[in-house]
Amino acid sequence: MSFAQLPIPTDGLKRSFSERQEFMTENTPASMHFHVVSGGARLFKSLPDGRRQIIGFAHRGDVLPGYPCARYPYSAEAMRGVQVTCVPTPVIHHLHDTSPGACAASLQSACHLLVGMHSRLLMLGRQTARERLAAFLIGQGTRMGTHELKPVDPALSRADIADFLGLTTETVSRLLSTFHREKLISRERRAIHILDPDRLRAIVATPE
Amino acid sequence: MSFAQLPIPTDGLKRSFSERQEFMTENTPASMHFHVVSGGARLFKSLPDGRRQIIGFAHRGDVLPGYPCARYPYSAEAMRGVQVTCVPTPVIHHLHDTSPGACAASLQSACHLLVGMHSRLLMLGRQTARERLAAFLIGQGTRMGTHELKPVDPALSRADIADFLGLTTETVSRLLSTFHREKLISRERRAIHILDPDRLRAIVATPE
DNA sequence: CGGGGGATTGATTTTTTTCAACTAGCGTGG
DNA sequence: CCACGCTAGTTGAAAAAAATCAATCCCCCG
Missing domain, CATH: 1.10.10.10 (Winged helix-like DNA-binding domain superfamily/Winged helix DNA-binding domain)
Structure with a gap:
């Protein structure tokens, strides 16, 4: 699964997380977006009793969550290690407001995700x-x-x-x-x- | 499930479909978008042997598929009857290119759908x-x-x-x-x- | 040379599906 | 207007799919 690929400014705060470290938590305020520079992450939702559904995997170039939202819709955890640049949400918004291409690009990638989701519904359900x-x-x-x-x-x-x-x-x-x-x-x-x-x-x- | 709500020009071709009529077919070229005026529709994907997964339901105000795509990612079928206005895909594109708000609105609704999809993955999978x-x-x-x-x-x-x-x-x-x-x-x-x-x-x- | 976590395999149970029968509305035509 | 027949819904019994429980196994690492 490939996630949003935006023209992100590369001057954001760079951070690294080690194997199994959770760096984004479902349902907490989405103050940052994470641009994956290297490594990979698993994206998942959990139920209170521990059952877990992996939503997708993120790799180099993907942005999490990559689309506007007030709270993170899922958690992200490093596989092996992962390096990310953190981009404050307002920067993303500003990007969308000013650059017409950025908004279109986000829309494009969101739709790509959406189409993939439809197939996964069919897979999981049927x-x-x-x-x-x-x-x-x-x-x-x-x-x-x-x-x-x-x-x-x-x-x-x-x-x-x-x-x-x-x-x-x-x-x-x-x-x-x-x-x-x-x-x-x-x-x-x-x-x-x-x-x-x-x-x-x-x-x-x-x-x- | 609520779908894209765009500022659609209302001068499009108006069409009606009766109970169980399929008016949008998965995987055919997406030449039109359908703005639901009244009634409702079920949106679904099927497997060759007939197994079916309903992706969602569309109601008054929703636009199908509502986001840019070359081919319809799912089929739509009237529940009771349904009235729609057909909007050619190029019009949608033109709207996105010219009106900055339109693109943002589409992105917004795509994200809303996406977040809902994540929850449904968890539901179906776990x-x-x-x-x-x-x-x-x-x-x-x-x-x-x-x-x-x-x-x-x-x-x-x-x-x-x-x-x-x-x-x-x-x-x-x-x-x-x-x-x-x-x-x-x-x-x-x-x-x-x-x-x-x-x-x-x-x-x-x-x-x- | 252990120890430990993930992976595999087996036996059993549980959940859900499948197959089948039956029932209830509902519309149609005699 | 009523009977018939159709479709959708319910219920039951049996079968199948997948989960759970329980042993190992197999590397990898210290």
């Missing part, structure tokens, strides 16, 4: 665990316009995948084993390599 | 059937800033509710019966009246 995992692998592999599918980022734990797909780690693990047995993927350490994109794609929209 | 239905009833009742909770729109069938929540009609029906037994709601015909908002709200974020 697809089976097997279909969801196949879709996830394809989606991850497709990041970057490369023709060949890339392996899944080893920074993602099984729990991350599970929380992204609305499943448990056990279910994810079992399905990965099944896919492995079916020679759709190979696994080395955490990295998952896609062996048969076509057959994976066929799974995504097929009942059995 | 909440139980019971919690989802309770959330839905609260959400429907809260439409309009009224303090009192309104009954659920009788134009919504059980299938609509199920497809919105990622459940089956049977599950929805059973849960509604349970809620009725627990005196949380009352039913007359299709309309569902909320009797105990507080207890319903308590269900939303609680594991039993």
